[in-house]
Amino acid sequence: MGTTIAVLALLLAGSAFVYAWMLQQGLDQATRRLDRYNRALFDAADEIRRLREDHSQQLAVLRGETTRLAGHAAFSPEMTVREVQALHPQAQDVLAGYHLGGCNSCAVNPDDRLDHIARASGIDVAEIVQTLNGLFPADGAVKTNGDVQHVKLPNIQLS
Numbered sequence: 001m002g003t004t005i006a007v008l009a010l011l012l013a014g015s016a017f018v019y020a021w022m023l024q025q026g027l028d029q030a031t032r033r034l035d036r037y038n039r040a041l042f043d044a045a046d047e048i049r050r051l052r053e054d055h056s057q058q059l060a061v062l063r064g065e066t067t068r069l070a071g072h073a074a075f076s077p078e079m080t081v082r083e084v085q086a087l088h089p090q091a092q093d094v095l096a097g098y099h100l101g102g103c104n105s106c107a108v109n110p111d112d113r114l115d116h117i118a119r120a121s122g123i124d125v126a127e128i129v130q131t132l133n134g135l136f137p138a139d140g141a142v143k144t145n146g147d148v149q150h151v152k153l154p155n156i157q158l159s
Helices: 002-070 081-087 091-097 114-121 125-133
Strands: none
Touching (some): 002 081, 081 114, 114 125
16 A cells, blocks of 8 residues: 555656646746747837837928928927928037037937027027028028028137
């Protein structure tokens, strides 16, 4: 009878070991599947972020082109930095002159409004807008063929 119990205990232990091994295999398979889904989800989120960025950039370019084609391009405090940069190729140089973008220490979010970043930096937004509008001819007219005239920019002195 003692050997029968020992054999039965051995069979029971063996079956428990096989069952634990099968559970571990299932867990490993589920972990690999979860990792694959997480990678796919991360890739999808990254693609969505990239598409949103592209959309914002294209929208800013289209707004700038619409303003230019209307023949009366002008900068305003309500414009986003992205729209300002899309309206004239030298606008980034003007903003960099005021330390509003252009380097790591004065980086700005392209979707922030010009008046908000100027206020946060303690700079008069009217001065920035006036300097930006100086990039266009005095009458505000822009050539209808889409060409933008480059302007010699003076060095901007901040006090």
